[in-house]
Amino acid sequence: MNARRLLYPAIAAIGIAALGSYAYYAERQPQRPMEQTAGTAQSSHGAGRVKGQGSVVSVDVATVATVKLVDDVSAVGSIRSNESVVIRPEVSGRISRLNFGDGQRVRKGQLLVAFDASVNQAEVQQAKAELGIARANFERNVDLARQKFISVRARDESLANVQVLEAKLALAEARLSKMEIRAPFSGIVGIRTVSVGDYVKDGADLINLEDISSVKVDFRVPEKYADVVRKGQLIEVMVDALPGKPFRATVDAIDPQVDSSGRSALLRGRIDNPEGRLKPGMFARVRLILGVRDNALVVPEEAIVPQGNKATVWRVVDGKAARTEVRTGLRRAARVEITQGLQAGDMVVTAEQIRLTRDGTPVKIAQGAPGARPVEASAETAPKS
Template structure:
């Protein structure tokens, strides 16, 4: 029994000694290997006093170019004036004084209906007016001589007015049987022939004034403060590829369309060559402003960050020949042809990073500029001309 107790005590003491020795060695290990730790920190580049290696970036210079503030829209062409001739009364067509697609003049008689009965009524009213006028003149003379009363003269005057009204009514009825062109224009394709009996309101032919045409289009409501009457717009038509027409804004709808949140605009195009036809599909480019010397950078240089975009500029570092980057907030303007206008934050010829921003860890980090092969002068000038 005593021997077992002795073994137990010895085992306990041995375990305690081993634990104490392990604790002592663990505590002494960091201070015993300073060279190793420093060596590892130097290899990883994170040790105190080490210089970070520059990262490779691509850059571009801030330059100037002409920027156009413009918006694209689609629309349709309309006649400057358009009307469909329709009779006000029923009747039979006796004469047609126009050809399909022919030019007509204001006041030209285009359609004549059978007016025999109305013309006879006009003649009858003219005869009655002559009798009424003669009676009235006779009564006036007799009143002056004292042979008839004033009442007879008043009755003859009333009869004269009635005869005049009957003649005016007969002439108006006869005039309704003659349709004339309300303005200069071109006739469409007629829908009637001589001898047809037409009811009032039936379509006969359309008249279009297309010496100049309207183009109606819509712009998003954010442009309603920029569009002005008199501004110019460019119009391209799918029916006439390769041709561009100039349009001038004539009217702006004062009401915003609540469904599409857009404003309706009407512009006019000169059509003296009669190339344009109502109903053509049009692509409209409305121009609001042109800035000849806008500062621009490639779109790749912009680092988006909510409503506060920024760029990295490349500037000389403290060491001779070194380069570092600075983060610069910018205010953006127009976008056109792969470049962005810089309204605030940069100056002409500043160098901005266009590739490699993700490798830049912090503001002031060292960088190395990688020069890319330059495009041939002819190709570069062609690109510039296409953007302009």
Template structure:
């Protein structure tokens, strides 16, 4: 494999040693590069709630089977409502009396037997009675705990006859018709994350299986403690093998480059806030041909392990120095390629047939 032709450089200054500098080299390779980010998350139900009573009372009836599907508005738990029913009956009786008094006083005021003030008072008493009846109905309704949405009930923590206090946990309801996965990303990804992006989800409970989800929403608030961004993605419809609470590994893909130029990180020489690599080029022809160095500024992109993407400055197939750059202070320095895979190192092929050694990951 020949070294790429490049413009010739000026010869080394007078007095500079012309002894070739031994270096190890590699070539700029192209590969498929996926710019992504990994995170861990948790599967969540579309809707989830823990049923709790608003008032204290004794459990009179449990109207569901554990793990069963329930409909919105379906009765789940009935608390003892004997007292509330009695209060409602009393309020309804007072409401009937108030209505009868108002009707009678309206008839009397038409015959001028009572003043209009009496009718106004009867009207006010009727409104009070109606309010008391509505209050009694509301207190009675609070003794019935119903499903707020279509869901699957979990395991109950009470039995018939138990006395429960207001706010006590009774049973959980999970709407698993559609699951979401909640995860967090570092704040540096906030400008690259948006609704509709594709994410790949893997579950430890189901190894070897990938799920494709879509980002539903991104929290506008960045967590001040961890400086992280909360993201929620919608999982694809499942046959019931996915459950809320599962541990998930999320991979969000930002872009894919099928022909990205990659080089080992150790080939990069930082200097003055800029990044350089030392490229080899042929100088001269025939028996007088030799390899010389030339420093090239590069623009770097995504890092993957010990490799880094080169966005500009090089071309695929260019031969670059992997080790020995510190001895190449000037462009045009003669070099001798060595193969470190051989014991003690040995010169590589002649300049016209230069072979790049494979990049080593344990240098």
């Protein structure tokens, strides 16, 4: 009885152990082919990578070109008159004469506006008469003082009276001159807003006078260019009112103070305007020419491969790729200036650089690749003088 009780647990333990062993080997058995397959695939991939390192890479290329490159700065500005003034009277009065027509050209010193000056003319005549009497009295007093009939003091008092009346006459003539307004310079008058008979107060706007034989163009550039701008540098000006008509100018003045709010420097150029086509107040698009490089080397932008804080390109030398460090300059029209590292005629890779992992990789130029042509230089020529 006791033997049977011990037999049943033993049989159960043996069965459980057998089932566990079977499950363990059943689970382990299918994984072996997968591991072998994965290992085979990895081996094949590694073999392919090793083998691919020596394969030829098809790339697009461009030739380093020599062009005339313009270093310029673009800005916006306004056209201003060479000389501009608003005619205003210094005294109040009634207009008696307007000696110009609207939009008419006038000469320097020409009478423009005259006021009623009858009172002022009378004051001048009165002052002249008083001065004449005083001078006659002074001459008689000189003779009398010489003959000792009057004192020297009486003679001096008559002289002082002459001097006072001379100043009175000068004051009356000055007031009379204020009743006429003459052109301070030659130019073109605007459109008047007054007529003969109008009574105007001192300081009222009568007419504007503009000298546009030459005009000024005022514009601002960032402060970083303040140290490289010089008087006499060329300026190309375009105005929206005259499309397709560039105007040549030169830097005429540089404001020594940099605007603290906009961090910009004010420049002024001067343009000859004999035909009067440029008008004050026009919006101007300005191109300041800082310099012209006749033999600048340029490559397409896509040829530049950044490497840390350096710029590099892949050159094609004897059918192989060679990484070359370069220094860049200006960027114009998707082209980059190369200041160091390349020479004219060198061939650089413009596409598929990601496949070039080391120097000496064999390459071939893709047939019909647009980069195989030299860099276009027509867009980078300097403006004609």
